[in-house]
Amino acid sequence: MRAKTWFHQWGSPRWFFEKAKPVSTVLGVLSLVFLSLGIIWGLAFAPEDYQQGNSFRIMYVHVPSALLCQSLYLFMGIAGFIGLVWRMKLTDVAISAAIPLGMMLTAVALITGSLWGRPTWGTWWEWDGRTVSTLVLFFLYFGIYALRQAIKDSSTKANATAIIAMVGTLNIPIIKYSVDWWHTLHQPATFTITEKPAMPSEMWLPLLVMVIGFYCFAGHNVISRMRIEILRRESRSAWVKSIATSGEKARYVF
Amino acid sequence: MLVRREFIGISRNPSLVINPLMFLLIAVTIFAITLKPILGDMGRAAGGLIWVLVLLSSLTSLDSLFRKDYDNGTLEQLLLGEVNPFFLVLMKCFTHWCSSGLVMVIVAPVIAMSLGLSQDLYGSLVLCLLVGTPAISLIGLVGAALTVALGRGGALLSLLILPIMFPVVIFGGGSIDSLVMSGEFGGGLIWLFATSMFALGVAPIATLFALRLSIEI
Numbered sequence: 162m163r164a165k166t167w168f169h170q171w172g173s174p175r176w177f178f179e180k181a182k183p184v185s186t187v188l189g190v191l192s193l194v195f196l197s198l199g200i201i202w203g204l205a206f207a208p209e210d211y212q213q214g215n216s217f218r219i220m221y222v223h224v225p226s227a228l229l230c231q232s233l234y235l236f237m238g239i240a241g242f243i244g245l246v247w248r249m250k251l252t253d254v255a256i257s258a259a260i261p262l263g264m265m266l267t268a269v270a271l272i273t274g275s276l277w278g279r280p281t282w283g284t285w286w287e288w289d290g291r292t293v294s295t296l297v298l299f300f301l302y303f304g305i306y307a308l309r310q311a312i313k314d315s316s317t318k319a320n321a322t323a324i325i326a327m328v329g330t331l332n333i334p335i336i337k338y339s340v341d342w343w344h345t346l347h348q349p350a351t352f353t354i355t356e357k358p359a360m361p362s363e364m365w366l367p368l369l370v371m372v373i374g375f376y377c378f379a380g381h382n383v384i385s386r387m388r389i390e391i392l393r394r395e396s397r398s399a400w401v402k403s404i405a406t407s408g409e410k411a412r413y414v415f
Numbered sequence: 416m417l418v419r420r421e422f423i424g425i426s427r428n429p430s431l432v433i434n435p436l437m438f439l440l441i442a443v444t445i446f447a448i449t450l451k452p453i454l455g456d457m458g459r460a461a462g463g464l465i466w467v468l469v470l471l472s473s474l475t476s477l478d479s480l481f482r483k484d485y486d487n488g489t490l491e492q493l494l495l496g497e498v499n500p501f502f503l504v505l506m507k508c509f510t511h512w513c514s515s516g517l518v519m520v521i522v523a524p525v526i527a528m529s530l531g532l533s534q535d536l537y538g539s540l541v542l543c544l545l546v547g548t549p550a551i552s553l554i555g556l557v558g559a560a561l562t563v564a565l566g567r568g569g570a571l572l573s574l575l576i577l578p579i580m581f582p583v584v585i586f587g588g589g590s591i592d593s594l595v596m597s598g599e600f601g602g603g604l605i606w607l608f609a610t611s612m613f614a615l616g617v618a619p620i621a622t623l624f625a626l627r628l629s630i631e632i
Binding site: 245297300301303304307308311312317320321324325327328329331332335336338339340342343346 | 554557561562564565571574575576577578579581582585586589592593601602603606610613617618621624625628631
């Protein structure tokens with residue numbers, strides 16, 4: 162019985178709006194702490210790489226964003242599944258909050274990868290397996306974004322997004338595998354950073370801190386956007402109106 | 416019964432088959448002219464090109480797949496009718512494949528010849544296309560169902576569907592390339608088959624959801 166109540170609470174935007182506020186705040190503070198710690202540690206104190214010099218330090222932004230953009234797509238796929246099966250309004254709010262962040266992080270991963278590639282591989286762009294998978298991921302994000310732009314009715318939009326996010330998520334492992342397979346077929350003569358001897362802990366510990374920081378930031382960003390989106394969607398309901406007229410707007414939202 | 420209806424529809428409106436086919440031939444001509452210097456060499460480029468062209472030509476006919484039935488209300492009737500809608504989707508996919516994929520499999524040797532693929536490989540190319548084209552129709556169906564109610568499906572359909580089609584083109588083009596280089600499929604054919612089977616498992620369900628959404632029941 163309690164489990165059932167707990168489950169149904171997720172269907173209530175108001176419940177989420179109220180309960181998510183402290184979570185969002187905590188994640189925001191954590192992300193500030195982890196990101197500043199990781200950036201300072203990674204950029205100033207981690208040892209120089211014996212092959213790549215200082216250029217490897219872009220890894221502290223590149224790797225977390227590359228990880229996170231995939232996680233966010235997976236998150237959208239799962240949210241889409243839940244939304245289709247249990248008809249929750251909240252999942253579409255979550256998807257709409259995750260799209261801009263995911264798309265931006267995919268772009269960041271591609272751009273930082275390209276900047277990193279120049280000094281290490283000698284080229285801005287190499288059709289390497291991971292590069293292609295990430296680029297395809299960007300296209301997948303853009304497809305969802307374009308679909309959402311095209312549909313006006315909000316419930317149709319939610320369901321259509323959910324379907325395509327699920328299909329895309331199921332496809333990601335296949336895309337990854339196919340790109341790897343294609344990559345081995347062509348055997349390019351580049352050296353890969355990922356197959357280098359294992360990093361010393363002074364290098365990967367700041368990376369770990371950065372990854373945690375990025376995830377906290379994503380959690381904070383997605384939840385904050387969700388809360389604002391809820392206010393927008395529920396703007397006609399009494400509880401939102403009471404917030405808007407209570408004169409305590411800022412305290413409620415932020 | 417429904418299959419017959421579809422085929423009668425196609426036979427009365429042959430442009431459904433002829434237009435994508437002409438698109439394919441025109442595109443092949445453009446490639447053959449512009450890429451003349453790098454074609455030849457037993458046609459290393461041919462495999463990839465053929466797959467890309469087949470994919471793009473299939474897309475041209477996807478947009479109209481549900482359009483007419485949607486506009487005149489037949490789609491709604493069919494989905495509400497006594498025929499299992501799942502079967503309906505499979506049937507739609509089968510007829511789309513017959514009118515695009517299968518036709519392209521048939522003309523593939525001609526295209527392969529004009530792009531300079533070595534003659535010994537025609538059989539393998541046809542086999543490869545036979546295994547892979549159903550995936551194109553199946554995945555395309557999801558996009559067509561999602562965009563049918565939007566009116567201006569065209570470009571959006573391609574944006575949605577093309578990234579998901581990557582594995583098909585990679586495995587398809589890759590296995591032809593591998594054939595040209597080493598005389599073996601290099602695992603590509605099996606993976607192409609797996610992709611088609613996976614699409615068969617997922618796409619009809621997603622299409623059905625998307626169709627229900629489009630007609631709002």
